Amino acid sequence: MTDNQKTTDRTKTIEALREFLGDRLSIGSTIREMHGRDEAYSPPALPDAVAFPETTEEVARIVRICADHRCPIVPFGIGSSLEGHVIPVKGGISVDTSRMNRILAINERDLDAVVQPGVTRGQLNEDLRATGLMFTVDPGADATLGGMAATRASGTNAVRYGTMRENVLAMEVVLPDGRIIETGCRARKSSAGYDLTHLFIGSEGTLGIITRLTVRLFGQPExxxxxxxxxxxxxxxxxxxxxxxxxxxxxxxxxxxxxxxxxxxxxxxxxxxxxxxxxxxxxxxxxxxxxxxxxxxxxxxxxxxxxxxxxxxxxxxxxxxxxxxxxxxxxAAKALRPGATGVLTDCCVPISALAETIKRTKQEIAASGLIAPIVGHVGDGNFHLSILVDRDDPAEIEKAKNLAATVNRTALEFGGTVTGEHGVGTGKKAYMRDQHGEAWDLMAQLKRAIDPLSIMNPSKVVEE
Structure with missing residues (x-):
């Protein structure tokens, strides 16, 4: 497809969406800029427009319009991800789910809640306060639950209560052709067919848009x-x-x-x-x-x-x-070097290898001459670096990237993963072959089978 054809198709897409959504489709520069970046040190890229649906049916219609014109779609929560997940590297439509923020049910006796994807963890816990229950996944930012599921978020409580992988029972998902499916159920276990819920958890918006979640709750401790x-x-x-x-x-x-x-x-x-x-x-x-x-x-x-x-x-x-x-x-890390930008990275290893991995990491930090404090969810072998650099110094940025690459390779050497909770996005994609081998090719096959037009958050996680 030529650039002129792309421009024509994007114009037609925006016209169709404008007729449908009215002022809930924005092409304003400020809104587009807000949806063209996340918290990562990744080059921003602007979407052609930003859509603000309020129901599952509206999401499905947006997706069908985009599919008709082969227009890329990038799901967006609040933009707190750390590896370029929501950056629309090929333009297209950013689908902001923040208005889908209703808590649909709190089932106290069954210890679960049903929510729309724009509900934040803080909002859910505030509603749960009087029930004596709590939602436990805490990545730090008051992120949306849809975004947390899409990135397989974790946090400080994971050592006891688990990550989003363990705490999502079921989902409703809009597929890249506009079909609406339901995965899982409210029962605590099932052996009925493929585990589609966990296929979409951590898929980072590359396979569909999450429009409803059923999440586990726990009793507030005495x-x-x-x-x-x-x-x-x-x-x-x-x-x-x-x-x-x-x-x-x-x-x-x-x-x-x-x-x-x-x-x-x-x-x-x-x-x-x-x-x-x-x-x-x-x-x-x-x-x-x-x-x-x-x-x-x-x-x-x-x-x-x-x-x-x-x-x-x-x-x-x-x-x-x-x-x-x-x-x-x-x-706090940035206070060590005011004005600096942080190049953020994480990895996760078996806890028996954690001390040696951190020891090697600190040696590499010293050799680099950079400031890079370490924090970690050590109960599950996960740690993070905030590598502080001058954003206007390409040499420093390159050193930071090399340091992050060394940490990733060390984690793999010890049987770990290049990311415990940040996810892949664009930032970790270069290491997927080293970690997964031919399994990464299978991921790409799954992507092609579900999204043959490659419109759903393209250029993330897998090669297309």
Whole structure:
């Protein structure tokens, strides 16, 4: 197709969508720019227009119009993804699901909720407050549940409650030809046919647009206790985590922050005032008696590895302050080099390999001459780098990319993955062959079978 033909088809697409959606189709530069980037350090690209559907049927009609004109479609939540997932690299229509934000049902007795994709985790938990239930996947940003499912999001609670993979029971999805399908059901298990729910979880909008989700809920614990504690080395902190998990201690959250990250934390949040040493941020859930036993066991384990400076957060206000500081880790990292941009990356390895992987990573950081603090969900072997660079210095950006590539290769060497929770998008696509081999070709076959026109979030995850 020539550029002139593409322009003509995009014009026809926009005209058809305008007739259907009216002012819920925007071609304004500001709106398009907002939908042309995410939180990644990836080159932005503008969509030709942004659509704001409010129902599943409207999403299906948008998709059918785009399919008729072979116009690319990029689903959009709130743009908090980290690997270029929502950047419309081939233009087309950005489909913003933020107006599909109704909580359709809360089934307290069955511990599940049915929601539209634009519902955020914060919104759902606010509605759940009076029920004594909670939705547990917490990636930090107040992301939409549709986006979290599409990117297989995770977060600080995953070590106990699991990721989106474990917490989505069923979905409604609009396919690239406009068909509406339902995957899964509200039953807690099923052996009926292919597991389509988990095919779409983590598909990053390349196979369809999620328009409804049924998610698992958990009871709010009777007692919650959080703490920070310091170690003389990252190895000691990681070894504490490994032994705690091996002994069956049911940690709700267990986060690692290295000494460089802690320096940034103190700069960004001065009243935090924690030692600039490797830290664990931890949290226990359960009954009053159970939490007391967990704390006692953890203190004994940590004591074997030279723990110091335990600080307990016993009330809700102090816990919220602690976890808000952890969720602000990226901004705290940037405080180490004001004006810098972060090149973000993550990987995940078996926890037995975590200490050695982080040790090698810190050696590579030192060799690069860059500042790159480490934070991680160490309970499941996942850690992140915020590599700080001058956005106007191509040499620094190249060094950062090389550092990220080395970390990815190290993770694969230890039997891990190049991304534990950021996803693939465009940023991790270059490593998919190394991780998956011929299985990556099968992913591309599935993409072609479901989306033969290659209009659904093209150029992401697989080769087309």
């Amino acid at each position: 007692a919650i206790l959080a703490a920070t504690c310091a170690f003389d080395s990252v190895d000691a902190a990681v070894d504490t985590v490994i032994l705690a998990i091996q002994t069956g201690l049911p940690m709700a959250r267990i986060e690692l922050l290295d000494e460089i990250q802690m320096k940034g934390m103190n700069l960004f949040t001065p009243d935090l005032n924690l030692p600039e040493k490797p830290h664990l941020f931890i949290e226990f859930h359960g009954t009053e008696a159970g939490v007391g036993e967990q704390v006692e066991s953890f203190e004994a384990i940590a004591g074997e590895f030279g723990v110091s400076d335990f600080r307990w957060a016993r009330n809700t206000e102090d816990r919220n302050k602690l976890w808000q500081a952890r969720h602000n880790a990226y901004f």
